[in-house]
Amino acid sequence: MLATDEYIARELPRWRAELAELLRFRSISTDPAFASDVQRTAEWLVDRLERAGLAATCAETGGHPVVLGRHTVGRDAPTLLVYAHYDVQPPEPLDEWQTPPFEPTVRGDRLYARGAADDKAQVILQLAAAEAALATDSLPINLILLFEGEEEIGSPNLVPFVRMHARDLKSDHVLIADSMMFAPGRPSLIFGMRGLAYFEIEVRIGAHDLHSGQYCGAVPNPAHALATIIDSLHDANGRVAIEGFYDDVELPGPGILEEWRELNFDERAFQMTAGDAALLGEAGFSTPERLWIRPALDVNGIASGYAGPGAKTVLPARALAKLSCRLVPKQDFARVQQLLGAHIERVTPPGVHVRVECLQGSQPWRADPSAPLFSAAARALESVFGVPPVRVAHGGTLPIAPEFADLLQAPVMVMGFALPGANMHAPNEWFPLDHLEKGIKTMTRLYTMLAQ
Amino acid sequence: MLATDEYIARELPRWRAELAELLRFRSISTDPAFASDVQRTAEWLVDRLERAGLAATCAETGGHPVVLGRHTVGRDAPTLLVYAHYDVQPPEPLDEWQTPPFEPTVRGDRLYARGAADDKAQVILQLAAAEAALATDSLPINLILLFEGEEEIGSPNLVPFVRMHARDLKSDHVLIADSMMFAPGRPSLIFGMRGLAYFEIEVRIGAHDLHSGQYCGAVPNPAHALATIIDSLHDANGRVAIEGFYDDVELPGPGILEEWRELNFDERAFQMTAGDAALLGEAGFSTPERLWIRPALDVNGIASGYAGPGAKTVLPARALAKLSCRLVPKQDFARVQQLLGAHIERVTPPGVHVRVECLQGSQPWRADPSAPLFSAAARALESVFGVPPVRVAHGGTLPIAPEFADLLQAPVMVMGFALPGANMHAPNEWFPLDHLEKGIKTMTRLYTMLAQ
Numbered sequence: 024m025l026a027t028d029e030y031i032a033r034e035l036p037r038w039r040a041e042l043a044e045l046l047r048f049r050s051i052s053t054d055p056a057f058a059s060d061v062q063r064t065a066e067w068l069v070d071r072l073e074r075a076g077l078a079a080t081c082a083e084t085g086g087h088p089v090v091l092g093r094h095t096v097g098r099d100a101p102t103l104l105v106y107a108h109y110d111v112q113p114p115e116p117l118d119e120w121q122t123p124p125f126e127p128t129v130r131g132d133r134l135y136a137r138g139a140a141d142d143k144a145q146v147i148l149q150l151a152a153a154e155a156a157l158a159t160d161s162l163p164i165n166l167i168l169l170f171e172g173e174e175e176i177g178s179p180n181l182v183p184f185v186r187m188h189a190r191d192l193k194s195d196h197v198l199i200a201d202s203m204m205f206a207p208g209r210p211s212l213i214f215g216m217r218g219l220a221y222f223e224i225e226v227r228i229g230a231h232d233l234h235s236g237q238y239c240g241a242v243p244n245p246a247h248a249l250a251t252i253i254d255s256l257h258d259a260n261g262r263v264a265i266e267g268f269y270d271d272v273e274l275p276g277p278g279i280l281e282e283w284r285e286l287n288f289d290e291r292a293f294q295m296t297a298g299d300a301a302l303l304g305e306a307g308f309s310t311p312e313r314l315w316i317r318p319a320l321d322v323n324g325i326a327s328g329y330a331g332p333g334a335k336t337v338l339p340a341r342a343l344a345k346l347s348c349r350l351v352p353k354q355d356f357a358r359v360q361q362l363l364g365a366h367i368e369r370v371t372p373p374g375v376h377v378r379v380e381c382l383q384g385s386q387p388w389r390a391d392p393s394a395p396l397f398s399a400a401a402r403a404l405e406s407v408f409g410v411p412p413v414r415v416a417h418g419g420t421l422p423i424a425p426e427f428a429d430l431l432q433a434p435v436m437v438m439g440f441a442l443p444g445a446n447m448h449a450p451n452e453w454f455p456l457d458h459l460e461k462g463i464k465t466m467t468r469l470y471t472m473l474a475q
Numbered sequence: 476m477l478a479t480d481e482y483i484a485r486e487l488p489r490w491r492a493e494l495a496e497l498l499r500f501r502s503i504s505t506d507p508a509f510a511s512d513v514q515r516t517a518e519w520l521v522d523r524l525e526r527a528g529l530a531a532t533c534a535e536t537g538g539h540p541v542v543l544g545r546h547t548v549g550r551d552a553p554t555l556l557v558y559a560h561y562d563v564q565p566p567e568p569l570d571e572w573q574t575p576p577f578e579p580t581v582r583g584d585r586l587y588a589r590g591a592a593d594d595k596a597q598v599i600l601q602l603a604a605a606e607a608a609l610a611t612d613s614l615p616i617n618l619i620l621l622f623e624g625e626e627e628i629g630s631p632n633l634v635p636f637v638r639m640h641a642r643d644l645k646s647d648h649v650l651i652a653d654s655m656m657f658a659p660g661r662p663s664l665i666f667g668m669r670g671l672a673y674f675e676i677e678v679r680i681g682a683h684d685l686h687s688g689q690y691c692g693a694v695p696n697p698a699h700a701l702a703t704i705i706d707s708l709h710d711a712n713g714r715v716a717i718e719g720f721y722d723d724v725e726l727p728g729p730g731i732l733e734e735w736r737e738l739n740f741d742e743r744a745f746q747m748t749a750g751d752a753a754l755l756g757e758a759g760f761s762t763p764e765r766l767w768i769r770p771a772l773d774v775n776g777i778a779s780g781y782a783g784p785g786a787k788t789v790l791p792a793r794a795l796a797k798l799s800c801r802l803v804p805k806q807d808f809a810r811v812q813q814l815l816g817a818h819i820e821r822v823t824p825p826g827v828h829v830r831v832e833c834l835q836g837s838q839p840w841r842a843d844p845s846a847p848l849f850s851a852a853a854r855a856l857e858s859v860f861g862v863p864p865v866r867v868a869h870g871g872t873l874p875i876a877p878e879f880a881d882l883l884q885a886p887v888m889v890m891g892f893a894l895p896g897a898n899m900h901a902p903n904e905w906f907p908l909d910h911l912e913k914g915i916k917t918m919t920r921l922y923t924m925l926a927q
Binding site: 033036053054055112113115116119133141152176177212216217219221223225228229230231232234235236238239240241242243244246247249250251252253254257274293297298300301302304305310314317318319320321322323324325326327328329330331332333334336337338339340342343344345349373374375382383417418419420443446447448449450451471 | 505506507550553564565567568571593613624628629631669671673675680681682683684685686689690691692693694695696698701702703704705706708709714728745749750751752753754755756757762765766769770771772773774775776777778779780781782783784786787789790792794795796797799826827834835869870871872888898899900901902906
């Protein structure tokens with residue numbers, strides 16, 4: 024083990040440089056304009072996997088490619104599949120970044136860039152851990168590294184891919200290398216994440232925009248109608264007001280809920296990460312409960328008419344909203360889509376046309392936190408961070424978590440090394456510089472522990 | 476008079492070319508990026524006025540310049556001041572234009588371009604009428620042409636300008652050469668227009684955008700709060716729900732309302748100009764009443780988070796709305812601003828910060844439709860169009876109308892030659908080609924009638 028740590032210490036500067044290189048790729052999966060950037064990122068990863076000593080392939084899918092790296096010991100050794108993703112969110116709004124999103128910049132002990140936390144640092148640390156273990160003859164298990172290029176658009180092609188290659192990808196443990204620790208110095212293991220149902224709503228009144236003076240007061244306004252619809256989605260207690268929305272919600276066992284009461288969730292620190300936003304939500308639940316085990320609905324964007332500098336007296340012809348529900352077991356995104364559609368039909372004011380489209384759907388996921396992968400990872404984390412990890416859930420969505428559990432019939436765990444307040448999906452995203460090394464070390468220890 | 480008409484027939488092709496030239500200037504007054512385009516437009520107009528035989532000046536203001544052209548007969552002759560504006564609205568959304576907004580294009584009997592109807596064709600026809608009358612020795616009155624460059628941003632500098640030069644601009648009649656006819660073949664004289672109070676509302680929850688998975692359900696959403704505010708602004712009868720909003724509303728005399736019942740306002744034609752939008756508004760009023768004598772409130776734009784292609788799971792930090800009230804006598808925009816501010820304070824949900832800013836305010840205007848200017852113009856229009864004009868009001872706003880009446884103590888009338896459905900402030904704005912000549916002829920006849 025000492026030799027591996029020495030190798031890690033020696034190669035760390037190169038891996039940092041490689042991380043910076045990876046962060047410069049504009050691998051924005053949602054925007055077709057960046058498709059070739061995503062492709063080049065995948066090819067770069069294949070090259071790095073090969074140099075690390077793994078058998079690497081760039082597997083085409085219906086969309087952006089899946090990158091695979093593989094080290095095989097033999098049938099008797101256990102197999103660990105590690106998942107991460109190399110695509111990123113769009114960087115907008117650009118003017119709120121202190122330094123350009125695709126020019127990685129170190130300030131203090133943080134590395135800033137789009138994708139730094141979500142998920143490129145974690146891609147590099149998995150790659151580096153495999154390289155370090157191989158180079159020092161310390162990789163006693165079968166390892167499959169699977170890097171996806173479509174996580175930020177709901178993984179439309181990964182499930183068919185995993186299904187088609189289920190035999191090749193057969194594993195005893197699945198680690199999803201994404202997400203973050205509970206707090207600085209407090210690593211965590213995640214056993215549950217929320218699902219997602221993402222919608223686009225368009226309200227239209229006519230064929231084209233109008234001069235507001237000539238029509239104001241005599242035709243419906245699509246932004247009014249959209250506001251009526253959005254306002255109807257919550258009641259005064261912060262609950263989602265869509266009929267039937269909570270029908271299938273299942274809480275975790277009381278043991279977990281009691282454990283969480285001892286967590287000392289730091290509301291003030293959380294609030295600071297939220298840009299000092301107020302902490303408000305569904306009445307009767309704590310902040311971690313609202314995030315981890317309660318469903319919620321948020322508007323992700325709205326647009327209509329003119330919102331640039333100055334005044335434009337236009338009466339817009341259409342208004343658009345993007346909104347999404349975070350779902351918990353055992354809600355089903357297809358059923359939520361039906362419920363939302365029926366609700367909108369009921370509340371839409373007269374004289375406007377509404378289109379509701381589901382852009383993404385991912386089921387919620389919850390694992391058994393007593394599986395062997397969880398205990399091995401707990402020991403690995405404790406040996407690096409000096410404290411045992413806490414068992415938590417997470418408010419975000421990893422579409423592939425429930426799918427891996429289902430398709431590979433293996434326990435799934437999520438372990439990430441970003442920190443709260445990392446500004447994932449927002450301007451000034453960052454990753455703690457020292458967690459690159461800590462993550463690499465945790466992984467090399469985990470390989471050994473899984474072989475025991 | 477025959478000589479003047481002959482001159483007009485001969486020079487019409489050149490004036491058409493000059494109109495196309497004027498339409499190519501991007502004189503977008505609201506966007507500082509186009510300030511030099513606005514300046515160049517003013518200089519071009521000074522040159523054309525001089526060539527037409529008028530004494531021309533480009534008068535600097537605190538913003539975009541005022542262009543003045545003047546012909547003086549003597550103290551005994553009456554003075555007509557004609558106002559028009561050479562600035563235009565922004566052309567967005569660009570992808571809805573069939574041909575580029577600043578490349579004037581003839582299709583059928585219409586000329587398409589940003590500013591074609593509002594107000595550049597009317598600028599050219601006033602210029603051409605003065606030229607034709609002067610060239611044929613048929614301008615028996617004092618004439619002042621005043622072309623503004625800030626109409627589309629609420630004329631912030633024109634009132635100080637007119638006040639400062641009130642003695643120089645002293646007139647017996649004021650004609651505002653903007654707006655449109657009642658219907659094709661039915662000219663109209665406008666004696667009332669609505670005022671405007673234009674607001675920007677910003678809702679903010681924190682310092683920066685958030686990852687919706689990590690915060691959804693635990694912090695307020697600014698787009699929800701904005702929707703709550705917007706939805707609260709109307710009741711179920713389509714009335715503005717701001718307390719006190721209707722307190723000062725004064726209807727015109729019953730004579731006018733009766734006249735309008737005979738107008739045969741063509742609802743279907745109006746609906747077609749509105750891109751086939753439904754005709755809906757305040758309960759208990761007809762469409763022309765809703766437009767001409769009832770106040771109204773419309774959202775002109777909203778923006779928050781991500782509204783581009785695909786899905787982005789962002790929880791936005793702020794949401795913005797532009798909204799405006801059209802006001803009727805004797806509402807006051809400053810009082811409406813107070814009422815709106817108090818309303819928003821009352822309905823804003825907890826946990827968000829709201830800023831309300833008034834970007835523009837213009838008082839409503841109503842004139843006496845029996846003034847001599849109205850009867851002279853009625854005769855001029857009838858001699859060109861073959862039918863007498865109808866007396867109507869208009870839903871739009873010309874900030875300078877009430878100001879001219881007040882500062883110059885002269886009767887004000889609005890007469891325009893665009894047609895309903897001209898797409899003012901919207902994509903594919905157009906002006907009827909033959910109205911250039913008809914407008915020029917109407918003006919040359921009006922000069923003569925005012926001298927009688």
